Amino acid sequence: MxxxxxxxxxxxxxxxxxxxxxxxxxxxxxxxxxxxxxxxxxxxxxxxxxxxxxxxxxxxxxxxxxxxxxxxxxxxxxxxxxxxxxxxxxxxxxxxxxxxxxxxxxxxxxxxVATGGTLAHHIKNTGGKGLEENVVRNYTKSIIKGLIHIHRSQYVHCDLKPANILLLPKNNTTKDRQFIAKIADLGLARRTSKTKASYCLGGTFSYMAPETLIDGVQESTSDIWALGCVVLEMLTGNRAWAATDKVGILQEMTENFLGMPKIPEGLSAEATGFLKNCLVRKPEFRFTAEMLINVPFVAAAEDQEQDFNxxxxxxxxxxxxxxxxxxxxxxxxxx
CATH class of the missing domain: 3.30.200.20 (Phosphorylase Kinase; domain 1)
Known part of the structure; x- marks a missing residue:
């Protein structure tokens, strides 16, 4: 072999x-x-x-x-x-x-095993500058593929965040340090029929959708909101909300236009459009993972597959x- x-x-x-x-x-x-x-x-x-x-x-x-x-x-x-x-x-x-x-x-x-560590580690190492957009595109495409599989299986991840996305080497070589992103930590994942009720379903406040923070509801659309927060963090190097507690985040949502995180100027039109399709206050108006895989920001990305088994x-x-x-x-x- x-x-x-x-x-x-x-x-x-x-x-x-x-x-x-x-x-x-x-x-x-x-x-x-x-x-x-x-x-x-x-x-x-x-x-x-x-x-x-x-x-x-x-x-x-x-x-x-x-x-x-x-x-x-x-x-x-x-x-x-x-x-x-x-x-x-x-x-x-x-x-x-x-x-x-x-x-x-x-x-x-x-x-x-993931030799590249977590996505959170790589974002932190940018010192608040964020990752290059082409890298973000590639990671995002891989994450969306994972979400499509999870949602088609009638599951919700419930805790999508950079710390739960691991990076593995793309190529079978010791020189090429390109990584692919993979979703990890399925301990809080659950079938969609069991996602309603209770504020104690788990997850991380900074990536929770409004309906999760307010009503305790976690559905596939809640994962899409979390994805938007992750992509925004990759692009900017900072979390979507300055606050980390539930009350503080809800206060920021109330103060911000349409209840969504601020999208900074300077991002490409494709990146901005992608974020606006994810970070929608009403869950029924958010894009699904199957819709997001075809938007320009993601469609232009490379297919992230490992070259070895x-x-x-x-x-x-x-x-x-x-x-x-x-x-x-x-x-x-x-x-």
């Missing part, structure tokens, strides 16, 4: 990690790369004698939590199972129960060349 330099670089980062949660049957737990309310995220690689026949890739991200508090992770696994088959969503490879050093049972969710594992390398050991995987931070 052909060697995959990018995956070899990733595997080089899997140093012996904390033994607190122990290893899986086929994989070895590496260092901690992220932490959130759901639990912890570790880098992991296959054990050498399993690589030839395993269904797992050589490197994975493993979300772990004590089984007594793993309800969100278990629900996320169910959502991945129901939404599989889309290249614009992070892939899920399975689940496994391990035990920690005290004998407690640990639930582990095995996911595709990350699921198929290359022959395991027990000792990497020195240059591979310097590869850095951007940590995932809870937002």
């Amino acid at each position: 052909k060697r995959n330099p990018m995956l070899e670089k990733e595997a080089a980062q899997v140093e012996e990690g904390s033994t607190e949660f122990n290893n899986g049957i086929q994989w070895k737990r590496g260092r901690l790369i992220g932490k959130g309310s759901f639990g912890s995220v570790f880098l992991a690689c296959l054990k050498p004698h399993f690589t030839k026949y395993s269904i797992f890739p050589p490197v994975m991200a493993v979300k772990s939590a004590e089984i007594s508090v793993s309800e969100t992770l278990q629900k996320e696994k169910q959502n991945y199972d129901n939404l599989k088959g889309c290249n614009s969503l992070i892939q899920c490879f399975g689940e496994e129960i391990t035990t920690d050093h005290n004998g407690r049972m640990i639930y582990n969710l095995l996911l595709e 990350t699921v198929k594992a290359p022959t395991f390398v027990t000792k990497w060349p020195r240059q591979f050991k310097r590869q850095r995987i951007i940590p995932i931070k809870a937002v």
Whole structure:
């Protein structure tokens, strides 16, 4: 099987990690790369004698939590199972129960690893300037493809934001640093028939649609509002609202024209038009994901597909060349 330099670089980062949660049957737990309310995220690689026949890739991200508090992770696994088959969503490879050093049972969710980190990380690194528009177009097209798949499956993501969009290398090379965007974190996703009622459905205030903030309603149109907020943030380097709390955001909506975030001058007409199709106060007037894929801002973007299959594992390398050991995987931070 052909060697995959990018995956070899990733595997080089899997140093012996904390033994607190122990290893899986086929994989070895590496260092901690992220932490959130759901639990912890570790880098992991296959054990050498399993690589030839395993269904797992050589490197994975493993979300772990004590089984007594793993309800969100278990629900996320169910959502991945129901939404599989889309290249614009992070892939899920399975689940496994391990035990920690005290004998407690640990639930582990095995996911595709994203060496580029989160979209939020890349936006922050622009220092408030935003990403180049052609990059935003490409990321947006990939995100919309993911939303089309989610919505056709009668699901709503419910927490679309830059921190939940991961970046993976586009090409099978160590030199090309172009990325593709994939939607991740499906723990809050739910079927559309179960989205009404309750203000406690989850999500992040800064990306919530007006109907979610006011009435607790989350439907596919709410994801479109969140998409508009994400694209605006990519273009400007700043969140759509200055406030981060519910009351403050509602106050800004009241003060702003038509209840939508301010779209700065200087954006292209195509970008401005796209945002106006997403950030509409009344959900019934927002474009759907299937409509947005054909608007000029997105239609001009490249198709973001990986040039290699990350699921198929290359022959395991027990000792990497020195240059591979310097590869850095951007940590995932809870937002």
